Amino acid sequence: MEDSEGSVLNAPVEDNLGAGDHLSVLKGYGALGIVGAVIVAVLVPLLLSTVFLGKKRKQRGVPAQVAGEEGYAMRNARFTELIESPHKEATTVAAMFEQSCKKYAQNQFLGTRKLIGREFVTASNGKKFEKLHLGDYEWQTYRQVFDRACNFASGLIKLGHNVDTRAAIFADTHAEWFIAFQGCFRQNITVVTIYSSLGEDALIHSLNETQVSTLICDSKQLKNLAAISSSLNSIKNVIYFEDVGSSAAKECESTSNWTIASFSEVEKLGQESPVHPTLPSKNGVAVVMYTSGSTGLPKGVMITHGNIVATTAAVMTLIPSLGSTDAYLAYLPLAHVFELAAESVMMAAGCQIGYGSALTLTDTSNKIKKGTKGDVSVLKPTLMTTVPAIIDRIRDAVYKKVEEKGGIAKNLFDIGFKRRLAAVEGSWFGAWGLEKLFWEVVVFKVVRSGLGGHIRFMICGGAPLSADSQRFINICMGAPIGQAYGLTETFAGATFSEWDDTTVGRVGPPLPCCYIKLVSWKEGGYLASDKPMPRGEIVVGGPSVTAGYFKNQQKTDEVYKVDENGMRWFYTGDIGRFHPDGCLEIIDRKKDIVKLQHGEYISLGKVEATLITSNYVDNIMVFADPFHNYCVAVVVPVRQALEKWAQEAEIKYNDFSELCGKAEAVSEVQQSLAKAAKAGKLDKFELPGKIYLASDPWTPESGLVTAALKIKREQIKSKFRSEIEKLYA
Structure with missing residues (x-):
């Protein structure tokens, strides 16, 4: 659990039938038979898929009229009034x-x-x-x-x-x-x-x-x-x-x-x-x-x-x-x-x-x-909470074991994953019914036993969850995973993705205990009037919003506001956008945005969330100096993945620290970052021009990440100040 390995499930899985096999299957059919087979095998599922995917998405959040600063507000679609307690008597x-x-x-x-x-x-x-x-x-x-x-x-x-x-x-x-x-x-x-x-x-x-x-x-x-x-x-x-x-x-x-x-x-x-x-x-x-x-x-x-x-x-x-x-x-x-x-x-x-x-x-x-x-x-729990870093490590450990087994076991896993992925994403070409049961029993039951075998629902919070990790839980654990968005200042209560929502990259509609409002941030170009999806700073209002900071009225007044109706609002500093079904997506962070020398804006958090999907990256902090036209990064590599590459590349080294300092290792990791950046559709200026590999993992005990495993940017910058300066030299 403490170690993470590189993912081996990158390439698309090929069909087991070769070209000759496909041809032999069609032998003996006349022209009409072949046409009929094509219609049945391709066109009918395609039409069904189109109908299925074309269904109107369930409305999970609806616009709300609220007081206070102008913006675009939403509430949970299932409740017309905010929930304040589970029972009338249970108010404390x-x-x-x-x-x-x-x-x-x-x-x-x-x-x-x-x-x-x-x-x-x-x-x-x-x-x-x-x-x-x-x-x-x-x-x-x-x-x-x-x-x-x-x-x-x-x-x-x-x-x-x-x-x-x-x-x-x-x-x-x-x-x-x-x-x-x-x-x-x-x-x-x-x-x-x-x-x-x-x-x-x-x-x-x-x-x-x-x-x-x-x-x-x-x-x-x-x-x-x-x-x-x-x-x-x-x-x-x-x-x-x-x-x-x-x-x-x-x-x-x-x-x-x-x-x-x-x-x-x-x-x-x-x-x-x-x-x-x-x-x-x-x-x-x-x-x-x-x-x-x-x-x-x-x-x-x-x-x-x-x-x-x-x-x-x-x-x-x-x-x-x-x-x-x-x-x-x-x-x-x-x-x-x-x-x-x-x-x-x-x-x-x-x-x-x-x-x-x-x-x-x-x-x-x-x-x-x-x-x-x-x-x-x-x-053998039925419910678990987790943070993305832990899911990523579980996922990478499973993929490593699959790679080590190789042969038929790996082929079965790859095919089963591809078939179940198609089904989870709403395609009629995926594994349903008896086929789904087959993959569950033959492949994923063993994987599921790694978390006790009875997980039926997981809740993830603390940081954005990657699409790959969400799909891993959906398929390998056979359970929905609810992404929660909230802060200490809202007692974790802001949004929560619902169990039947299979989309990725979103954090769901507002919880029934609060309103979510997007307030325009003109300096960043995010407007509540944006079409088709309103954008702006995320502001949370309702009974989950806390009383403020202890003995710090100045900071409290900066981020807490009370409207004319007496409702308390918290200004998160996060930037979000509402999807048409009322679900929220976190797209940026106000304080993480840096303007580069040539005027381009770079969102450090967004870049980090994209690059951490690289098989070589255990953790990463991106740094942008406004006096330069490129950003740099300090990367904690996945030890097992980098050492495996070094062995295959016949790179000689005495310890992991020495390996991290080798130009070949830096180049290999940087190439993987470029692939992750391309897959994540980052602009060229968002890809770090230079990187430094840090050999020691970042833990709460080291003071470089929080207990929820979020990076502590200032502390990392301070520890690696000289290395960052050299990257810009």
Whole structure:
């Protein structure tokens, strides 16, 4: 999962019959027979295909009349009024949680895999890697989780937490994170969420700015917290999630003045001395969410209970047959709005949530001990969220295995993929009926087992999903994938592509909880009056739009506006266009546009999204200097793909870093970029004139990408400043 390989499925698949075979099939037919065969085999399907493709596309979004700045607005076609909650009584997260726990009291809710053992393996370079032996999922019911959240809430008060101050969660995703989160709301405590991968400066800034008095964290964070304790001016209590064999709590206690307790100790304290709940209001701030962002120190977005409930209610209407028979795999960071929104939806619908991690996801993941099953194999989820980078890696790994098998297996895969692709794209020439069943059983069942074999719906967000990756999920996993567009500032609620929409490159119609308006950006040439598709800056309005930035009124006033009817709007900075059926497509980003020396405008994000489809590219950042007439790029190559090419080309090198520096390797990757640019219809000036190959992958830990794997442009520019200067020299 952590490694990605180059795609081998580029060339069109040829028919197994040769020219002679075609001729022999026609022997024995007269002229009328041949004509008849042609009509039946070609013209009839063509006519049927024309009729099928000519059908009027389903209307998913319809124009709406809204107040505020002039623009072109849309709403979801299925709802005339905006949805604000799943039930009249569930207007806060606390109420929604309590309702679900009562309704599904005996159902399985949160699952965690049993840790059987761990060991450390030493690699050839001397580095040690942890390997985990994990067992089955152990489940807690909705009733048990509710009781634990109530106990934790009471324990917080008994520990000495001041209810007028905030609590922060600084930890990886697991069941206790969610229980702590819900527990805080039983006492109307605002939760500050912080990525576990944030650096020291960002962590200190976030905790001090919000004056957090209680910090909830993983035990592995305690040592780091102790080192910066003198810089944290408001922390009084630290609650840690236990980790077998860790002695960090004692070390932290001896070097700080904090009251330190384990999560289970706080639960026990609350169980022995219950405190009557103090529940929040709809407009109260539930979360101050610090996102890593792409520049500078993180900003805290104030998310109300009403924001969370509105997005949750809206998404619940769009996932077909969502309910207690579904199992959801949770492995993305809960401190990120995408995962928090997804788990809120699953909780409200009564689903099972099984916790895992990106490092234990599959049978071959980095931290899985050989012979141990990955999270997907054990849980067999029906629902998953993901980001494009992870789908790309799964896709490339599958294609690599297909290439390695070769022979009949590869031919079957290629033909089956081509036939199913035609069917998914609406062609009568594709595989339907019994033929579809044949390919499902013979080819794609094995591929599907890689994600447990039961996936029926996937949700993708965080970045644009390529057409190739979307089709991979449609065909190989046999499931629709809903592309979601949203931001922390809208609690992930903006648009969501519907399960029966097989088009690619779009993010669907507005969610039922909001309006989407396109406001003209004349400087960029995008106008709401453009025909046939209106274009402009995407502005989101409705109950999912958050309250603004914590202690940053100036920035809040820049991007949040309230119209004369009292509706709150958020100006995203993204550029979109509406298709005739009311679906949105993201086409640009205001701040990513640079004007080159000769006056051409280049959209860095658009170019990166196109070039990353190259088989050699794991990650890429394009840089454009306005004093030059071409752009350049820093490229992280796919190691396996480049090393395979080097072996075939008989290129000698000692390590991967040396290979990346070789002119032949740079030339090979640059040629692949040119092919991707041509396929993506980029202009010549949009293709990087020079590139630099970076041998180390970009991870959240390196500070070069966010937890959602978006590139952090300023940090990358800073790290590779000298290399970029040389490219322009």
